[in-house]
Amino acid sequence: MxxxxxxxxxxxxxxxxxxxxxxxxxxxxxxxxxxxxxxxxxxxxxxxxxxxxxxxxxxxxxYGDGVDPAAVDAFLDGRADGIKGISPNLLEDLLTLAAAHFAVIGLTPAEAGAFFAAAHREPKLVEQLMRRGEEHHHYMTMLVGTREGLVSEHPVAHMAVTLCDAIVQSGVRQFLSPDNTHTLPEIFQTRLDAAKQIFAAALPN
The missing domain is CATH 1.10.10.60 (Homeodomain-like)
Incomplete structure (x- = not known):
């Protein structure tokens, strides 16, 4: 190609x-x-x-080097017609988009190790990394709001991205561990399934 x-x-x-x-x-x-x-x-x-x-x-x-335009378009088009309220597949689609992001940047233990080591060696980089994280959260929240038809800064959009971030962070740690044998999408799915069990248990019968 x-x-x-x-x-x-x-x-x-x-x-x-x-x-x-x-x-x-x-x-x-x-x-x-x-x-x-x-x-x-x-x-x-x-x-x-x-x-x-x-x-x-x-x-x-x-930042833009890690964005897959095709994956963003697929996410925005992922809301099924006739759905009322929040799409039931919103978190799954957010995690699919996150996996596409890591595929674009070529996440590997070696590259991740260099990134963390650089931040550890130069603490002043942490502030820039935090700003980048805030930019990413705002961007993802905007995507969720656009897809789901929510008003700007809607708390549901923020919470969806926050939950996705938590799954991604813990999933990436497992993915980068020396003994890992699973793909990143598989790891994300396992964590999402666990989160669904927790939320389902909290719902009234």
Whole structure:
């Protein structure tokens, strides 16, 4: 399959980010230069600055590179006709969208380890990561509201995304564990099934 120009740019941005995280994890942000990063990534300094304004931004990465437009469209189209109230498959579809996100960025134990190590080495990156998390939550809440026909900032949209985030966070931890043998969608489904049991038990008979 022939890659589009935008796909090639996204792939290169992800490669630059991967190198930036590895270098930060081993040397800290002050332990390498943009030139060092360019040498590792096999790009020119000019190319680097076409993608990122600096090293910190390269470590954090470009948010849009993890968004699969086709998966977003499928999520928005996932509400069945004639449904009243919230779609019964909303959480399943949110988790499918999350799995597509991780497939795009190529989540692996090695890459995740470099990311966490970089954040541990440079605590100031944590603030940027928190802002990125808030941006992601707002974006996902907007998608839920659009799909389900909810008014802006509706609490149901926020809670749906919050529940999805909790399942994703615990699922990713299992996925990255050395002894894991399951795919990320399988792990998400197991956790969703457990959450459904808890909520079903809380409902009046």
């Amino acid at each position: 022939i890659q589009s120009a935008s796909d090639r740019r996204a792939e290169l941005r992800r490669e630059i980010t991967a190198y930036a995280r590895r270098l930060t994890a081993t040397s800290g942000l002050q332990g390498f230069t943009v030139e060092d990063l360019c040498e590792h990534a096999g790009i020119s300094r000019r190319t680097f600055f076409n993608y990122f304004p600096g090293k910190e931004q390269a470590v954090i990465g470009e």
